[in-house]
Amino acid sequence: MSLRHALLGLLAERTASGYDLLKLFDTSLANVWPATQSQIYTELTKLAGSGLITVAAEGPRGRKEYAITDAGMAELRHWLTGTRPQRTIRSDVLLRVFFLGVLTPEQARGYLIELEEMSAAEGEELRQLSESVDWGDDQLSVHGRIALEYGLRFNAMRREWARWAASQIG
Numbered sequence: 091m092s093l094r095h096a097l098l099g100l101l102a103e104r105t106a107s108g109y110d111l112l113k114l115f116d117t118s119l120a121n122v123w124p125a126t127q128s129q130i131y132t133e134l135t136k137l138a139g140s141g142l143i144t145v146a147a148e149g150p151r152g153r154k155e156y157a158i159t160d161a162g163m164a165e166l167r168h169w170l171t172g173t174r175p176q177r178t179i180r181s182d183v184l185l186r187v188f189f190l191g192v193l194t195p196e197q198a199r200g201y202l203i204e205l206e207e208m209s210a211a212e213g214e215e216l217r218q219l220s221e222s223v224d225w226g227d228d229q230l231s232v233h234g235r236i237a238l239e240y241g242l243r244f245n246a247m248r249r250e251w252a253r254w255a256a257s258q259i260g
Contacts, residue, residue: 093133096123098142098166101158103230105146108134108154117223118234122241137162183248187255199256206252213245 100106100114108131115125125133134156137143142162147155158166183205190198220238225231 093123093125093129094137094142095166095169096125097130097133097137098158098162098169100230101143101156102163102166103228105155105157107149107156111156117219118230118237122237190259195259198259202252202256202259206249206256209245209249209252213242213249216241216245 096115096119097111100111100119106114108127111134112125112127112130115123115130119125134143138145138156142159142165143156144159145154146157149155186201190201193201216238220235220242223231223234225235
């Protein structure tokens with residue numbers, strides 16, 4: 091996935107300013123694909139330059155509302171259906187697990203217990219996010235809830251796995 095496709099996906103739902111998109115990232119995509127303000131504005135400029143989005147309206151203080159173009163929608167649909175998701179996942183968490191043997195058993199269990207606690211805290215943050223969002227019937231809400239459920243289930247699984255893994259260390 092790329093920031094480009096995340097922005098196109100958000101703009102496929104409705105027009106938005108850079109600020110609006112930044113807020114959408116903070117409330118919906120931050121756990122999936124984090125992005126900074128400068129990254130978002132840089133990518134919006136690139137997307138507009140390549141004709142995948144257009145400035146639909148301009149407001150005070152240089153505020154621009156962006157809309158996806160037909161070419162942008164075609165690019166988004168191609169990315170969704172014509173390319174396979176990357177299976178390469180780098181996990182700092184699991185890389186550390188491979189090398190826990192260089193620690194004392196107490197330190198190794200401590201790492202896994204911290205991971206269990208981190209997973210519980212992240213799961214709770216997602217539950218709170220779910221309760222704070224004014225979910226609608228629009229496509230972004232429907233699919234956002236589905237993605238959020240993945241995060242909830244992933245954190246529950248990782249929490250359970252970390253507890254089990256800690257019990258395996260002698």
